[in-house]
Amino acid sequence: MAGGHGGGEEWKEEETELKASGAELLPDGRCGIRLKGWHIESSKRPILSSSAVHQWEQKLGTSHLPEMVFGDSSLFLLHVESGIKIHFNALDALRGWKLEALPPVEVPAAAQWKFRSKPSQQVILDYDYTFTTPYCGSETVVQNSPRESVQDGCSSLHWEDCDQQIDLAALSSREPILFYDEVVLYEDELADSGVSLLTVKVRVMPSCWFLLLRFWLRVDGVLMRLRDTRMHCAFVTNENARPVILRESCWREATFQSLTAKGFPSDSAAYADPNHISQRIPIVTHKTQRLHIPL
Numbered sequence: 173m174a175g176g177h178g179g180g181e182e183w184k185e186e187e188t189e190l191k192a193s194g195a196e197l198l199p200d201g202r203c204g205i206r207l208k209g210w211h212i213e214s215s216k217r218p219i220l221s222s223s224a225v226h227q228w229e230q231k232l233g234t235s236h237l238p239e240m241v242f243g244d245s246s247l248f249l250l251h252v253e254s255g256i257k258i259h260f261n262a263l264d265a266l267r268g269w270k271l272e273a274l275p276p277v278e279v280p281a282a283a284q285w286k287f288r289s290k291p292s293q294q295v296i297l298d299y300d301y302t303f304t305t306p307y308c309g310s311e312t313v314v315q316n317s318p319r320e321s322v323q324d325g326c327s328s329l330h331w332e333d334c335d336q337q338i339d340l341a342a343l344s345s346r347e348p349i350l351f352y353d354e355v356v357l358y359e360d361e362l363a364d365s366g367v368s369l370l371t372v373k374v375r376v377m378p379s380c381w382f383l384l385l386r387f388w389l390r391v392d393g394v395l396m397r398l399r400d401t402r403m404h405c406a407f408v409t410n411e412n413a414r415p416v417i418l419r420e421s422c423w424r425e426a427t428f429q430s431l432t433a434k435g436f437p438s439d440s441a442a443y444a445d446p447n448h449i450s451q452r453i454p455i456v457t458h459k460t461q462r463l464h465i466p467l
Contacts, residue, residue, distance in 0.1 A: 189348045192378075193348075195208075195350050195376075203353060204351065205351040205376055207376060207407070209253055210250065210251055210252070210415075211252055212249045212376060213248055214246070214353040214374065215245055215355070216245050216355055216356075220241045220242075225237055225241070228263065232263075232270050237358075238303050238359060238360040240358060241262050241357075242262060242356055242358060243262050243263065245261075245357060246259060246355065247260045251415050255314045255315060256329065256415065256417075257311065257312050258311050258403065260310065260357065262357040264307060265305045265358070266303070266305065268305040269305040272306050274304050275300065276298065276301055277300075277301075277394060277395050279391060279394055301362070302360075304387060305370065305387055306399070308419065308421055309372075309401060309403070311463065312329070313329065331462070331463055333461055335460070336460060337420070337460055343382055343404075347377045348378065349375055349376070349377060350377060352373070352376070355371065365392050366392045366394075367389070367390050369386075369387070370387050370388075371386055371388075372385045373386075379407055380404060380405060380406045381404070383402070383403045384400060386446070387399040387400075388446045393428050393440060395426070396449075397424070398422075398425070398446055399422070399423050399424075400424075401419060401420070402420045403419050403420075404418050405418070418463075419460070419462070419463065420459075420460045422457070423456040423457045423458070424454060425453065426452070
């Protein structure tokens, strides 16, 4: 199920699977599911208007934003009983970009690039124009409903390093997918010289939910960077119990030159899909954490 209903026999089968799992899709045309004490909802909206872009620039203290910012798009996962809410949005991701402030990737053709500058200005790439973000998602505690959240600073949730691993092999089993969706948070084509893309995907099965937040960067002929955040939560029999949420963060990066030296293709077209080439890119950092939830 890809965030909506199938047709005919397919929908009947999906409806049977939902009932057997005790799940229900959200009403009123909303995109999401309720299952085992969780309320999971995605929202996909158009890119920010020019006036909204200006407001965001003021909030972030920058005059640079990606070409396409889906500022009202989001995904959240709410454990209703405890009020724990994991959510994903472009504003928090860009706050992470602004705070990390990586140096700009050196590009041979940078002097000829004519983007993100007024015609009267000289093109000076003195900021991270790739919009690379360390963002791994946001967490807080909500009160009463998914719509009423306390301020982030009031939440005592935090992530602790752990030795537990997400069982990716178990996730490849033939368990039915009750709900699936993908939300684009922002995207930039780097003046037709590559791609910078932040997306979040969620998959809900009868036994668990799993999501992938991915920042994918390809600067053609120069660099590839992949920052993946995977989260997993197995459902428990007692819906009132505190959930166990694992988060795995992995940063991979490689230059085209280093990959070519290993015998991989030098043509950017060979690296259009990060799913196909992620294992070729060396790991920079990797860690697994568990969400600390106070009793």
